[in-house]
Amino acid sequence: MSTTRPWHCLTATEALEQLQSSETGLSGAEAAARLSRDGPNELPRADGVSPWQILAEQFKNLLIVILLIAVALSALLGEVLESIVIAVIVLFAIGLGFLQEYRAERAMEALRRMAAPQAKVLRDGREQLLPARELVPGDVILLGAGDRVPADARLLEAVNLRANEAALTGESVPVSKDSAALDAPELGLGDRINLVYSGTDIGYGRGRGLVVATGLGTEFGRVTGLLAGVAQQRTPLQQNLDKVGRVLAIAAGSVVVLIAGLGVLRGEPLLEMVIFGVALAVAVVPEALPAVVTISLAIGVQRMVKRHALVRRLPTVETLGSTSVICSDKTGTLTRDEMTLRALWADGAMATLSGSGYAPEGALTLPEASPSEQQAQRGLIERLLRAAALCSDAHLEREDGGWRLYGDPTEGALVVAAAKIGLDKAALEREAPRRDEIPFSAERKRMTTLHRAETDPQMVAYAKGAAEVILASCDRLQTADGIRALDAAAREQIEQAARALAQQALRVLAVAYKPEVKGKDDAEHDLIFLGLAGMIDPPRAEAKAAIADCARAGIRPIMITGDHPETARAIAAELGILKDGRVVVGRELDAMSQAALEAAIEDIDVYARVSPEHKLRVVTAWQTRARVCAMTGDGVNDAPALKKADIGVAMGRTGTDVSREAADMTLTDDNFASIVGAVEEGRGIFSNIKKYLMYLLSSNIGEIGLIAVATLAGLPLPLSAVQILYVNLATDGLPALALAFDPPEKDLMQRPPRDPRTGIFTRPVIFLMLVGGVWSTIVNVSLFVHQLNGSAALGLDAEQALARAMTMTFVSLVLIEFFKAYNFRSDRDSVLQRPFANKWLNLAIAWELTLLLAIVYVPPLSTAFGTYAIGPQDWLLVLLGAVSIVPVLELAKWLIRRTASTQRTLVAG
Numbered sequence: 006m007s008t009t010r011p012w013h014c015l016t017a018t019e020a021l022e023q024l025q026s027s028e029t030g031l032s033g034a035e036a037a038a039r040l041s042r043d044g045p046n047e048l049p050r051a052d053g054v055s056p057w058q059i060l061a062e063q064f065k066n067l068l069i070v071i072l073l074i075a076v077a078l079s080a081l082l083g084e085v086l087e088s089i090v091i092a093v094i095v096l097f098a099i100g101l102g103f104l105q106e107y108r109a110e111r112a113m114e115a116l117r118r119m120a121a122p123q124a125k126v127l128r129d130g131r132e133q134l135l136p137a138r139e140l141v142p143g144d145v146i147l148l149g150a151g152d153r154v155p156a157d158a159r160l161l162e163a164v165n166l167r168a169n170e171a172a173l174t175g176e177s178v179p180v181s182k183d184s185a186a187l188d189a190p191e192l193g194l195g196d197r198i199n200l201v202y203s204g205t206d207i208g209y210g211r212g213r214g215l216v217v218a219t220g221l222g223t224e225f226g227r228v229t230g231l232l233a234g235v236a237q238q239r240t241p242l243q244q245n246l247d248k249v250g251r252v253l254a255i256a257a258g259s260v261v262v263l264i265a266g267l268g269v270l271r272g273e274p275l276l277e278m279v280i281f282g283v284a285l286a287v288a289v290v291p292e293a294l295p296a297v298v299t300i301s302l303a304i305g306v307q308r309m310v311k312r313h314a315l316v317r318r319l320p321t322v323e324t325l326g327s328t329s330v331i332c333s334d335k336t337g338t339l340t341r342d343e344m345t346l347r348a349l350w351a352d353g354a355m356a357t358l359s360g361s362g363y364a365p366e367g368a369l370t371l372p373e374a375s376p377s378e379q380q381a382q383r384g385l386i387e388r389l390l391r392a393a394a395l396c397s398d399a400h401l402e403r404e405d406g407g408w409r410l411y412g413d414p415t416e417g418a419l420v421v422a423a424a425k426i427g428l429d430k431a432a433l434e435r436e437a438p439r440r441d442e443i444p445f446s447a448e449r450k451r452m453t454t455l456h457r458a459e460t461d462p463q464m465v466a467y468a469k470g471a472a473e474v475i476l477a478s479c480d481r482l483q484t485a486d487g488i489r490a491l492d493a494a495a496r497e498q499i500e501q502a503a504r505a506l507a508q509q510a511l512r513v514l515a516v517a518y519k520p521e522v523k524g525k526d527d528a529e530h531d532l533i534f535l536g537l538a539g540m541i542d543p544p545r546a547e548a549k550a551a552i553a554d555c556a557r558a559g560i561r562p563i564m565i566t567g568d569h570p571e572t573a574r575a576i577a578a579e580l581g582i583l584k585d586g587r588v589v590v591g592r593e594l595d596a597m598s599q600a601a602l603e604a605a606i607e608d609i610d611v612y613a614r615v616s617p618e619h620k621l622r623v624v625t626a627w628q629t630r631a632r633v634c635a636m637t638g639d640g641v642n643d644a645p646a647l648k649k650a651d652i653g654v655a656m657g658r659t660g661t662d663v664s665r666e667a668a669d670m671t672l673t674d675d676n677f678a679s680i681v682g683a684v685e686e687g688r689g690i691f692s693n694i695k696k697y698l699m700y701l702l703s704s705n706i707g708e709i710g711l712i713a714v715a716t717l718a719g720l721p722l723p724l725s726a727v728q729i730l731y732v733n734l735a736t737d738g739l740p741a742l743a744l745a746f747d748p749p750e751k752d753l754m755q756r757p758p759r760d761p762r763t764g765i766f767t768r769p770v771i772f773l774m775l776v777g778g779v780w781s782t783i784v785n786v787s788l789f790v791h792q793l794n795g796s797a798a799l800g801l802d803a804e805q806a807l808a809r810a811m812t813m814t815f816v817s818l819v820l821i822e823f824f825k826a827y828n829f830r831s832d833r834d835s836v837l838q839r840p841f842a843n844k845w846l847n848l849a850i851a852w853e854l855t856l857l858l859a860i861v862y863v864p865p866l867s868t869a870f871g872t873y874a875i876g877p878q879d880w881l882l883v884l885l886g887a888v889s890i891v892p893v894l895e896l897a898k899w900l901i902r903r904t905a906s907t908q909r910t911l912v913a914g
C-alpha cells in the first residue's frame with residue numbers, strides 16, 4: 006500500500022488508483038481473481054448447526070438414554086437377542102429423528118441462502134445484479150433509496166444521498182453523504198460522510214461507491230464478527246404442542262409408573278419391568294412431534310418457494326393458513342408493470358402512440374388538423390417527451406438482439422416513447438446534463454431534475470408526477486402559440502383529460518418545466534404545464550384467477566395504490582376486486598378518524614392515491630376486527646406497515662432491501678397470485694400437521710389404553726417391550742411422515758379461513774382422536790382376552806398360548822393404526838374419498854406390512870420379537886377386528902359433519 010491515509014481522506018481518484026479500479030468498475034476476470042484471493046463478502050453465521058450437533062441432540066432425550074442403559078444391563082443378564090433388537094429399534098428411532106431434524110435444518114439453510122442480499126455492481130462496464138457475497142474490494146456499486154449497503158464503500162458520487170446508520174453507530178437521524186475528500190484523519194465513523202457502511206441502509210437519494218472492505222473487514226464485521234441468524238422463533242403451533250407434549254408426558258409417565266409398579270408387585274422381574282415401562286414411555290410420549298412439525302413447516306416452505314413465495318420465518322407458514330384479508334399494491338403485483346405509453350395530451354389535443362414492449366418502434370398519430378397545426382402539435386409532444394425522458398433515471402440497452410430496460414417501468418415507458426419519435430435519452434443528456442435532482446417518492450408522487458448545458462448560464466427544471474400534484478404547482482401552460490396563464494378553465498380541461506385517460510385504466514403522468522431556476526428550492530413551484538402521458542399496464546391474468554380463488558376461499562382482496570382513483574377503479578373492476586364496495590382516496594383517509602376507518606373498513610375495496618403511512622392505518626383497522634391481514638409493500642416507507650401486518654409481503658424483483666427485511670415473505674415474481682398460492686400451501690400444511698397429530702396421539706391412546714386396561718384387569722402384559730417399541734417405530738416413523746406429504750384436500754380453498762384463535766385441537770380433532778384410541782383399546786383388549794381363553798382349547802401350553810394371544814394383539818394393534826393412517830387423512834370427509842391418493846402413505850404401509858409379516862414368520866426376527874406363527878383363521882379374526890375401526894371413525898366423522906352443518910344453519914338463521 007502506497008499510503009496509510011484512511012479512505013475518507015483520499016479523493017475518489019486516489020481511492021480508485023489505490024484499489025486499481027476505475028469509474029466503470031472491475032472486469033469480471035479481475036473480480037473473480039480478487040474473490041478467490043480475499044474471500045467472499047460475508048460474515049460467519051452465528052446459528053449454523055452441524056450434523057454432529059443434531060446427532061448429539063438425539064441422545065439428549067433422557068428416556069432413550071435410560072432405555073439404552075437398561076438394555077445393556079439386560080444383555081449382561083443374558084437377554085442378549087431381545088436386547089440387541091431393542092437397541093436396533095432405538096437406533097433406528099434415533100436415526101429417524103436425526104434425519105428429520107437434519108432435513109429441517111437443511112431446508113432452513115436453503116431458505117437463508119435464498120434470502121441472501123444482492124447488490125448492483127458495475128462489472129465489465131455494465132450494471133449487473135449479483136449476490137452481495139461476490140463483491141470484492143475495487144468493485145463499483147450503485148446505491149438507491151431502500152438499498153441495504155452490501156459492503157463498506159468510498160462514495161464516488163452522492164446525489165441527495167442519506168444513509169440510516171443506526172444499526173452501526175446507533176445514530177437514529179439519517180446521515181447526509183457526500184463524495185468529496187475530508188481532511189481530518191481522526192474522524193469517527195459517523196462523520197466520515199464520504200463512506201457508506203455495510204449493514205446500514207440508504208434512506209434517500211442515490212449514489213455510486215467504490216468497495217473498500219468486504220466481509221469481516223467491514224466496520225460491521227469488526228463490530229459484530231458474526232451475522233445474526235434468521236430468527237428461529239417457535240411458531241404458536243410449536244409452542245402449543247410443546248405444552249401439550251409436556252402434559253402428555255406427565256400423564257403417560259404416571260400411567261407407565263403405575264403399570265410397571267403393579268407388574269413388580271405381581272412378581273415380575275424388576276429390570277424387565279423397567280425396560281417395559283421405559284419402552285412404553287418412549288412409545289407414548291410423542292417426542293418426535295416437534296421435529297415432524299418443523300419438517301412439515303419446512304417442506305411447506307420449500308413448496309412455497311416453487312410457487313414463488315419465499316418465507317423467512319416458520320411461524321409465517323402457520324399464519325398464512327388463517328389469512329382472511331390480502332391488501333395488495335396494484336402496480337406490478339396485480340398488473341404486469343410493463344408500461345407502454347399509449348396516449349399523449351398537449352394543449353387540448355390527444356395523440357396516440359403505437360408499438361408494444363420496450364422496442365422503440367411505433368408511430369405517433371395526431372388528431373385531424375391542418376399540416377401546420379399538426380406540425381405545431383408534434384413540436385409540443387416532442388417538448389413533452391424530451392422533458393419526461395430527461396426527468397427519468399431509466400435507460401434502454403440493446404441486449405441479445407432485443408431491448409432491455411434498466412430502471413422503473415413507468416419511466417421506461419417515457420424513455421421508450423421518446424425514442425419512438427427519435428429522441429435518444431443519452432443524446433439529450435449530453436446536450437443538457439443533469440446538475441441536481443429531487444427524487445421521486447411514493448409520498449411526494451413527483452420528481453424533478455435540474456439541467457444546464459455547458460454553454461448555458463441558466464438551469465432548467467423538468468418535473469413529472471401525479472397529474473393533480475404537478476398541476477397544483479403550475480401557473481402557466483405551454484401551448485402551440487407560446488406560454489399562457491393557466492386559468493381555471495384550462496385547469497378544468499386538463500383534469501378532465503386526466504380523468505378520461507384514467508377511466509381507460511391508463512396510468513397518467515403529468516409533465517412540466519421551468520426555465521431559469523436557481524436551484525432545488527425554486528424548482529417545484531410556478532412551473533409551466535407541458536402535458537399528460539397515459540400508459541397502459543395490463544392486469545395480470547393470474548391475478549384475476551387468484552382473486553376468484555380468494556372469493557371461494559373466504560379471503561377479501563383489497564387494492565392499495567398510489568395511482569389515480571379512476572385508474573385504480575377501472576383495474577380493480579376488471580380484476581374483480583371492486584364489486585359493490587367503495588373507492589377511497591388518501592385525502593379522505595386523512596380526514597377520517599381511526600375509529601371511522603374501522604367502522605367503514607368492510608365497505609372499502611380500493612384505496613387510491615395513498616401514501617405508505619396510510620397502509621399502516623388500514624392494517625391496524627383490519628386487525629381490530631380480528632382479521633389476519635396480509636399486506637404488500639416495496640418501498641422504504643412501507644416497512645412499518647409490513648411489520649405491523651400479520652403477513653408482510655415484500656417484492657423480490659422490484660422491492661427494496663429494507664422492505665424485504667421488514668417482511669415475513671418475499672414474492673420472487675412480485676405476483677399477487679403467489680400470495681394466494683402461499684395461503685393455499687399454508688392451509689395444506691396446517692391440515693397435514695393436524696392429520697398426523699390425530700394419527701399419532703390416537704395411536705398412543707390405543708397403545709396405552711390396551712396396556713393399562715390389561716394391567717388393571719390383572720391380565721398378563723399383552724405386548725412385550727420389543728413389540729411396543731416396534732409399534733411405535735412403525736407408526737411414528739414412515740406413515741406419520743407420509744401424512745406430512747399428504748396431498749391437499751380438494752376443498753382446501755373452498756372453505757373459510759381458519760379462525761386463528763382456535764388452535765389445532767378443535768373439538769372434532771379431539772373427538773376423532775378419542776374415538777379412534779378408545780375403539781382400538783376395546784378391540785385389542787377383547788381380542789387378547791378371547792385368545793387367552795381360547796388358546797387352551799387348541800392344546801397349546803401356557804407359554805405358547807400367551808405368545809399366540811400376544812402376537813394376534815400385536816398384529817391387530819399395528820393393523821388398526823394403518824387403517825387409522827388412512828382415516829385421519831381428513832377430519833371430516835369419508836375415507837372412501839380418494840383413499841389411496843397419498844402414494845407415500847401407500848408405500849410406507851406396504852413396507853411396514855412386509856416387515857410385520859417378517860416379524861411374525863421369519864426367524865430370527867420372530868424369535869427376537871417372541872411372535873407365534875399365527876394361521877389364516879387367526880388373520881381373518883384379526884383383520885375383522887381391525888377393520889371395524891373404519892365404520893366407527895366414519896360414524897364419528899358423520900356426526901362431526903352433521904353438527905357442523907346444524908351449527909351453520911343456526912348461524913345462518
Ligand code: ATP
Nearest residue numbers: 334335336445447450451452469470471566567568
Ligand atoms: P402501487 O400500486 O404499487 O402503490 P403505484 O405505482 O401506483 O404503485 P406509486 O409508485 O406510489 O404508486 O406512484 C404514485 C404516483 O406517482 C403514480 O400514480 C404516478 O402518478 C406518480 N409516479 C410514479 N412513478 C413516478 C416517477 N418515476 N416519477 C414521477 N412520478 C411518478
